Amino acid sequence: xxxxxxxxxxxxxxxxxxxxxxxxxxxxxxxxxxxxxxxxxxxxxxxxxxxxxxxxxxxxxxxxxxxxxxxxxxxxxxxxxxxxxxxxxxxxxxxxxxxxxxxxxxxxxxxxxxxxxxxxxxxxxxxxxxxxxxxxxxxxxxxxxxxxxxxxxxxxxxxxxxxxxxxxxxxxxxxxxxxxxxxxxxxxxxxxxxxxxxxxxxxxxxxxxxxxxxxxxxxxxxxxxxxxxxxxxxxxxxxxxxxxxxxxxxxxxxxxxxxxxxxxxxxxxxxxxxxxxxxxxxxxxxxxxxxxxxxxxxxxxxxxxxxxxxxx
Amino acid sequence: xxxxxxxxxxxxxxxxxxxxxxxxxxxxxxxxxxxxxxxxxxxxxxxxxxxxxxxxxxxxxxxxxxxxxxxxxxxxxxxxxxxxxxxxxxxxxxxxxxxxxxxxxxxxxxxxxxxxxxxxxxxxxxxxxxxxxxxxxxxxxxxxxxxxxxxxxxxxxxxxxxxxxxxxxxxxxxxxxxxxxxxxxxxxxxxxxxxxxxxxxxxxxxxxxxxxxxxxxxxxxxxxxxxxxxxxxxxxx
Numbered sequence: 001x002x003x004x005x006x007x008x009x010x011x012x013x014x015x016x017x018x019x020x021x022x023x024x025x026x027x028x029x030x031x032x033x034x035x036x037x038x039x040x041x042x043x044x045x046x047x048x049x050x051x052x053x054x055x056x057x058x059x060x061x062x063x064x065x066x067x068x069x070x071x072x073x074x075x076x077x078x079x080x081x082x083x084x085x086x087x088x089x090x091x092x093x094x095x096x097x098x099x100x101x102x103x104x105x106x107x108x109x110x111x112x113x114x115x116x117x118x119x120x121x122x123x124x125x126x127x128x129x130x131x132x133x134x135x136x137x138x139x140x141x142x143x144x145x146x147x148x149x150x151x152x153x154x155x156x157x158x159x160x161x162x163x164x165x166x167x168x169x170x171x172x173x174x175x176x177x178x179x180x181x182x183x184x185x186x187x188x189x190x191x192x193x194x195x196x197x198x199x200x201x202x203x204x205x206x207x208x209x210x211x212x213x214x215x216x217x218x219x220x221x222x223x224x225x226x227x228x229x230x231x232x233x234x235x236x237x238x239x240x241x242x243x244x245x246x247x248x249x250x251x252x253x254x255x256x257x258x259x260x261x262x263x264x265x266x267x268x269x270x271x272x273x274x275x276x277x278x279x280x281x282x283x284x285x286x287x288x289x290x291x292x293x294x295x296x297x298x299x300x301x302x303x304x305x306x307x308x309x310x311x312x
Numbered sequence: 313x314x315x316x317x318x319x320x321x322x323x324x325x326x327x328x329x330x331x332x333x334x335x336x337x338x339x340x341x342x343x344x345x346x347x348x349x350x351x352x353x354x355x356x357x358x359x360x361x362x363x364x365x366x367x368x369x370x371x372x373x374x375x376x377x378x379x380x381x382x383x384x385x386x387x388x389x390x391x392x393x394x395x396x397x398x399x400x401x402x403x404x405x406x407x408x409x410x411x412x413x414x415x416x417x418x419x420x421x422x423x424x425x426x427x428x429x430x431x432x433x434x435x436x437x438x439x440x441x442x443x444x445x446x447x448x449x450x451x452x453x454x455x456x457x458x459x460x461x462x463x464x465x466x467x468x469x470x471x472x473x474x475x476x477x478x479x480x481x482x483x484x485x486x487x488x489x490x491x492x493x494x495x496x497x498x499x500x501x502x503x504x505x506x507x508x509x510x511x512x513x514x515x516x517x518x519x520x521x522x523x524x525x526x527x528x529x530x531x532x533x534x535x536x537x538x539x540x541x542x543x544x545x546x547x548x549x
Contacts, residue, residue: 057397058397059393059396059397059549079401082397082398082399083399085397087397089390089393089394089397091390092389092390092391092393092394093389093390093391093393093394094389094390094391094394095324095386095389095391096385096389097324097327097328098320098324102320106316106317106320107394107398109313109316110313110316110317110395110398110399110400111398111399112399149394153398153399
């Protein structure tokens with residue numbers, strides 16, 4: 001019980017394996033979440049995100065591997081863990097006949113030191129919905145209530161399963177603001193998402209998962225700027241003849257028009273390359289609209305790693 | 313925490329129209345109806361025969377039918393999962409549900425006793441043994457209700473609970489005396505928890521002032537078996 005306790009991560013997963021019958025949902029999953037950070041688990045549908053989170057919450061028992069949450073074993077020490085964590089379910093979890101505000105106040109009463117429910121009702125714009133029976137709420141209202149239920153118990157660590165799925169832009173911003181405030185108050189946040197901008201906007205660190213495994217992990221910067229590679233993109237008239245541009249650039253550059261009228265130049269960027277591209281445009285009297293020089297986006301990294309094919 | 317959960321369960325139960333009909337209106341109606349008209353099939357026990365039967369219906373409707381259906385739908389709507397992620401433990405939830413059932417039963421039994429008194433029911437004591445029997449009956453019906461809710465789909469629970477409610481009403485020794493049934497099935501029917509509870513209550517309130525031991529043993533058996541089975545098979549999601 002020396003420094004180890006203080007420094008131990010909020011969540012530690014080592015080589016987690018979980019099968020449902022013959023199907024392997026999680027296949028040797030390892031990650032570590034530092035206390036007081038926002039950690040995003042990003043992956044396509046069916047990648048094992050929810051199963052992993054449910055193993056952390058104690059809903060599912062791992063077939064193999066070690067899961068420690070706040071230093072506790074979620075399956076064995078659930079009664080000690082539950083008062084300290086918050087859980088947002090992907091759907092439901094509320095009595096159909098109960099009023100939204102009543103449910104929130106009830107769950108607050110189940111905790112020792114809850115956040116004032118009125119505050120959450122105000123921040124999440126649930127005042128008018130709060131008087132209605134849950135079954136009459138819209139999808140967005142249900143989602144905001146589910147988020148409020150996850151944090152009302154003032155948890156040290158909160159698991160959010162797709163917290164902004166189905167929310168309108170205002171709802172997303174309200175939830176994002178609260179998530180950042182939680183982190184600033186020292187709360188550890190683990191969220192799953194397949195929204196790139198959510199992960200880019202919120203996560204201190206993230207893991208990209210696919211087929212039940214962690215395929216990449218790091219900060220956004222580490223994931224998107226790993227190589228010197230960058231991209232120049234712009235929009236112009238379609239069907240410019242790009243072969244001449246290709247011949248002016250080093251041979252390992254990728255130049256393409258996809259979709260028509262959207263041009264991208266990918267390779268090891270330097271100021272000379274940018275000058276070459278703009279000079280090429282100027283020589284053809286082409287205005288490069290929306291000219292952007294950047295690292296790869298998280299989306300590009302994600303698609304590169306998980307593949308572009310549709311999931312079935 | 314447990315009391316908050318109990319109070320919520322009571323409020324939701326009272327807010328649910330169908331359940332209210334089942335737990336309050338039907339027993340009261342049966343009492344008034346059968347108490348004011350002579351139905352030959354029901355025998356000639358009169359109001360002293362009727363009130364224990366209606367009390368059994370009340371306990372059956374709350375502990376078995378109402379609780380079974382509500383718990384089945386709680387599981388389907390994810391409420392049980394939500395609560396299992398809260399500091400409320402599983403045993404805490406069961407205690408809370410039991411307290412809620414007990415509170416609703418007290419209201420039902422007071423109402424039935426009141427209507428019964430107005431219709432001329434006058435028990436000669438036996439309140440103590442009646443309470444013991446009602447508690448045992450509640451335990452067995454709760455166990456059976458939760459066994460059903462924990463293993464069947466919510467809609468199947470709804471159907472089975474209502475079907476069993478009606479079958480037991482007709483053949484469970486509640487209103488139709490077992491002596492009206494063929495001798496061959498009588499011993500079997502007398503082992504039903506509804507028959508044990510209503511006959512036990514009749515004996516408690518009767519003039520013999522004897523504790524209905526046989527009924528108590530039957531109910532205890534049902535309670536133990538059903539609660540153990542429910543605890544083993546219950547699925548929370």
